[in-house]
Amino acid sequence: MSSPRSTWPHLLVAVRALLVLTLVLGVGYPLVVTGLGRVLPARADGSPVTDASGAVVGSSLIGQAFTDADGAPLPEYVQSRPSAAGDGYDAAASGGSNLGPENPDLVAAVEERRAAVADLEGVDPADVPADAVTASGSGLDPHISPEYAALQVPRVAAERGLAEDEVTALVAGATTGPDLGYLGQESVNVLALNLALDALGG
Amino acid sequence: MAGWAAVAQVLTVVAVLAALYRPLGDSMARAYTSARDLRVERGLYRVIGVDARSEQSWRSYVRSVLAFSLVSVLAVYLLQRAQSWLPWDLGMPAVGEHLSFNTAVSFVTNTNWQSYSPDVTLGYAVQALGLAVQNFVSAAVGMAVAVALVRGFARRRSGTIGNFWVDLVRGTVRILLPGALVAAVVLIAGGVIQNWAGVTEVTTLAGGTQSLPGGPVASQEAIKLLGTNGGGFFNANSAHPYENPTAWTSLFEVVLMLAIPVSLPRTFGRMVGSAKQGYAVLGAMAAIFLVSLTLLTVVESRGAGTAPELAGGALEGKEQRFGVAATTLFGSVSTLTSTGAVNGMHDSFTALGGLFPMLNMMLGEVAPGGVGSGLYGMLVLAVLAVFVGGLMVGRTPEYLGKKIGPREIKLASLSILVTPTLVLAGTALSFAVPAVRADVEATSLWNPGVHGFSEVLYAFTSAANNNGSAFAGLTANTPWFNTALGVAMLLGRFVPIVLVLALAGSLAAQDKVPGTAGTLPTHRPQFVGLLVGVTVIITALTYFPVLALGPLAEGL
Numbered sequence: 041m042s043s044p045r046s047t048w049p050h051l052l053v054a055v056r057a058l059l060v061l062t063l064v065l066g067v068g069y070p071l072v073v074t075g076l077g078r079v080l081p082a083r084a085d086g087s088p089v090t091d092a093s094g095a096v097v098g099s100s101l102i103g104q105a106f107t108d109a110d111g112a113p114l115p116e117y118v119q120s121r122p123s124a125a126g127d128g129y130d131a132a133a134s135g136g137s138n139l140g141p142e143n144p145d146l147v148a149a150v151e152e153r154r155a156a157v158a159d160l161e162g163v164d165p166a167d168v169p170a171d172a173v174t175a176s177g178s179g180l181d182p183h184i185s186p187e188y189a190a191l192q193v194p195r196v197a198a199e200r201g202l203a204e205d206e207v208t209a210l211v212a213g214a215t216t217g218p219d220l221g222y223l224g225q226e227s228v229n230v231l232a233l234n235l236a237l238d239a240l241g242g
Numbered sequence: 243m244a245g246w247a248a249v250a251q252v253l254t255v256v257a258v259l260a261a262l263y264r265p266l267g268d269s270m271a272r273a274y275t276s277a278r279d280l281r282v283e284r285g286l287y288r289v290i291g292v293d294a295r296s297e298q299s300w301r302s303y304v305r306s307v308l309a310f311s312l313v314s315v316l317a318v319y320l321l322q323r324a325q326s327w328l329p330w331d332l333g334m335p336a337v338g339e340h341l342s343f344n345t346a347v348s349f350v351t352n353t354n355w356q357s358y359s360p361d362v363t364l365g366y367a368v369q370a371l372g373l374a375v376q377n378f379v380s381a382a383v384g385m386a387v388a389v390a391l392v393r394g395f396a397r398r399r400s401g402t403i404g405n406f407w408v409d410l411v412r413g414t415v416r417i418l419l420p421g422a423l424v425a426a427v428v429l430i431a432g433g434v435i436q437n438w439a440g441v442t443e444v445t446t447l448a449g450g451t452q453s454l455p456g457g458p459v460a461s462q463e464a465i466k467l468l469g470t471n472g473g474g475f476f477n478a479n480s481a482h483p484y485e486n487p488t489a490w491t492s493l494f495e496v497v498l499m500l501a502i503p504v505s506l507p508r509t510f511g512r513m514v515g516s517a518k519q520g521y522a523v524l525g526a527m528a529a530i531f532l533v534s535l536t537l538l539t540v541v542e543s544r545g546a547g548t549a550p551e552l553a554g555g556a557l558e559g560k561e562q563r564f565g566v567a568a569t570t571l572f573g574s575v576s577t578l579t580s581t582g583a584v585n586g587m588h589d590s591f592t593a594l595g596g597l598f599p600m601l602n603m604m605l606g607e608v609a610p611g612g613v614g615s616g617l618y619g620m621l622v623l624a625v626l627a628v629f630v631g632g633l634m635v636g637r638t639p640e641y642l643g644k645k646i647g648p649r650e651i652k653l654a655s656l657s658i659l660v661t662p663t664l665v666l667a668g669t670a671l672s673f674a675v676p677a678v679r680a681d682v683e684a685t686s687l688w689n690p691g692v693h694g695f696s697e698v699l700y701a702f703t704s705a706a707n708n709n710g711s712a713f714a715g716l717t718a719n720t721p722w723f724n725t726a727l728g729v730a731m732l733l734g735r736f737v738p739i740v741l742v743l744a745l746a747g748s749l750a751a752q753d754k755v756p757g758t759a760g761t762l763p764t765h766r767p768q769f770v771g772l773l774v775g776v777t778v779i780i781t782a783l784t785y786f787p788v789l790a791l792g793p794l795a796e797g798l
Binding site for chain 2: 047050051052053054055056057058060061062064065066067069070072073074076077080083084085086087088091095096097098099101102103104105106107108109114117121125129130131132133134135136137138139140141142143144146147150151154168169170171173174175176177178179180181182183184185217218219220222223224225227231234235238
C-alpha cells in the first residue's frame with residue numbers, strides 16, 4: 041500500500057491484518073505451545089499430586105486449607121498460611137487481602153492470627169513467625185517458612201503419636217529452595233508434608 | 243532473604259541482560275532494516291494487501307497505527323460482548339459494556355489494567371483470541387513507533403519514516419513470536435500450566451473440595467511479560483503459582499520483561515550508526531532503575547508500619563517462595579517497564595514501599611519502559627535534555643546531527659505533558675465532583691484514610707502511563723472508573739504516539755548538520771547525567787504535591 045490520504049483504506053487493511061494475526065497468534069500459537077507442553081504433561085496439566093490410593097488430592101503448586109468444615113485447624117495436620125482467596129484457599133478466586141499497612145482490619149487480623157497460632161501450638165505469641173500471621177498474594181501459597189513448620193512439629197507429632205525427630209525429618213524432605221542457593225526463600229510444601237505424614241500412618 | 247542473595251539475584255539479571263544486549267539489539271535492528279522478507283511474511287503481506295516495499299509519510303503511518311488500534315478495540319470489545327456464544331466460555335456470561343470497553347482499550351494500549359477478576363469473568367476464547375493477540379500486536383505497535391522515531395534521526399531529507407504494516411509484521415514474526423515460543427516452553431518446564439481442561443474438582447486431604455483451574459496459561463504468560471503487557475490469566479497475576487510457580491521462574495519472568503526494552507537502545511545505536519549513543523540511553527535507564535530498585539528493596543525489607551511491625555515483616559500479600567527481595571525486584575521491574583504484572587500485592591506494601599511503584603510509573607515509563615514506548619519516551623526526554631543543555635551554553639540544540647528547533651520542542655513538550663495531565667485530572671475529578679466522589683467512596687475504595695486516596699492516584703497513574711498494575715483493593719469495575727481509566731489509557735497511549743510520529747516526520751525531513759566544537763556530545767556520562775536529571779526533575783515537580791497527599795502522608 042502506498043500512502044493514501046484518506047483513512048478508509050487503512051481500516052480495510054487493518055481488518056485483514058487483525059484477522060490473519062488472530063489466526064496466527066490467537067489460534068496457532070497457543071495450540072503449538074499446547075503441543076510442546078505435551079512433552080511435560082504433568083507440568084502442563086497443573087502438577088497434580090495423589091494420595092496413597094492414587095486419588096488426586098490437589099496440586100503440589102496450589103496450597104490447601106487443613107481445617108474442618110467450620111474452618112478450625114485439624115491438629116493432626118501442618119497448617120498453611122492464612123489465605124484471602126475466597127473463604128481460604130479457594131482456587132477459583134485467587135488474590136490477596138489488599139489491606140494496606142495501616143488498615144485497622146489488617147492490624148486486628150494479624151493480632152488475632154498471632155493469638156490463635158500461639159494458642160494452637162502452645163507457644164509464646166512472640167515466637168510466631170511472620171508468614172503464619174500474613175495472607176499471601178495469591179491466597180494459594182503452597183508453602184510455609186521452615187520456622188513455622190518447626191513451630192508445628194511438636195503438636196503434629198503428639199497428635200499422631202510420632203517422635204518429633206520423625207516429623208522433623210519429613211519437614212526436611214518437603215523443604216525446597218532457595219533456587220540455585222540464592223533465589224527466593226527456603227520453603228516447606230505443606231501438602232507434600234501432610235501427604236508424607238499420612239503415608240507414615242500413626 | 244539475606245542481603246547478599248538480594249544483590250546476587252540482581253547481578254544475575256544484569257549478567258543475562260548484558261549477554262542479550264548486543265545479539266538481541268542487533269537482530270532487532272536487522273529485523274527493522276532488512277531489505278528481505280521471509281516467505282511467511284510475504285504470505286502475510288499478500289493476505290493483508292500491502293506492498294512491503296512502499297514507504298509511508300508520518301501522517302500515513304499515524305493513520306495506519308490508529309486504524310489498526312481502532313479495529314483492535316472493536317474486536318476485543320465484541321469478543322467480550324459475545325462471550326456466551328463462543329466455545330470455551332467456561333459457562334461465563336457476556337461481559338458488561340463498561341467493562342468490555344475498559345478491557346478492550348486496556349489490552350490494545352499495552353496497559354493491561356484489569357478492572358475484572360479473570361478467574362470469574364473470562365473464558366479461554368476471549369483470553370486467547372482477544373487478549374493474547376493484543377499482547378503481541380500492542381507490543382509490536384510500540385516497537386514500530388519507536389523504530390519510526392529512530393528512522394527520523396537516522397534518515398536525512400526523507401519524506402517517509404517506514405511502513406507500519408511491515409514493522410508490525412516483522413516485530414511480531416521475527417521478534418515476539420519466536421521469543422514467546424521459547425519462553426512459554428521454559429515456563430511450562432517450571433510448572434506453568436498449558437491445557438484446555440477447564441476446572442478440575444478435587445477432594446482435598448482435609449476432606450474439603452478445591453476447584454483447580456486449567457487454561458492456556460504458559461502461552462499467554464510468556465507474551466504477557468515479553469511484550470511488557472502484564473495482564474494476568476488469573477486474578478493474582480504472577481503471584482499465582484500456576485503463572486509463576488518458583489523463585490527461578492520469577493527471575494526468568496523478570497528477564498522476559500526487561501529483555502526487549504533494555505536491548506532496544508542497542509537497536510537505536512545501530513540504526514543511527516553509533517553504538518555509543520545506545521549506551522548513553524541505556525546508561526540513563528540503568529541509573530534510574532538501580533536507584534529505584536535499591537530504595538524499594540531497602541524500604542520494604544525494613545517493614546515499617548503498624549501491621550508489618552506487628553507481623554514481624556511486610557509479608558502480607560507476598561508469597562513464601564519469593565520473599566521480600568524477589569517481590570521488590572519483580573515489582574520494580576514491572577512498574578519501570580510498563581508491564582504491570584505483580585508477584586505480590588502492591589496495595590499491601592509498606593507505605594513508603596508503595597510509593598516506589600507509583601514513582602516508577604510517574605517517571606513516564608522510560609527506565610527502561612515498555613517495549614518500544616520506553617525507547618521513544620526516553621528519546622523525547624533526550625530531545626528536551628539537549629534543549630536544556632543548549633540553553634545553558636547559548637547554542638541551537640542538536641541531537642544526532644538534527645537541529646532541535648521550535649517544532650521539535652513543541653512536540654516533545656506536549657508529549658510529556660499528556661500523562662501528568664491525565665493522572666492529576668483523573669484523580670482530582672474522582673474526589674472533586676460530588677456525585678463521583680460519593681460513588682468512589684461508597685463503592686471503590688477498599689482501604690480507609692490516605693491509603694484509599696493512594697489507590698485512586700495509583701489507578702490513574704497506572705492507566706495514563708499504560709502500566710496496568712494496581713493497588714488492587716480498589717474496586718475499579720464501576721462505570722466511573724471503567725470509563726475514566728479507559729479514556730486515560732487511550733489518550734495516554736495515542737496522543738504521545740501521534741506526537742512522536744510527528745516528531746519522527748519532522749526529524750526525517752531535515753538534513754544532518756555536522757557536529758562542531760560547540761555541539762553538546764550526547765554519548766558521554768555528562769549527557770547521561772543531564773538526561774537523568776531532566777527525567778527526575780520533571781517528575782518531581784509534577785507529582786510531589788500529590789504524592790504528599792498519599793503515600794508520603796501515610797509513611798512519614
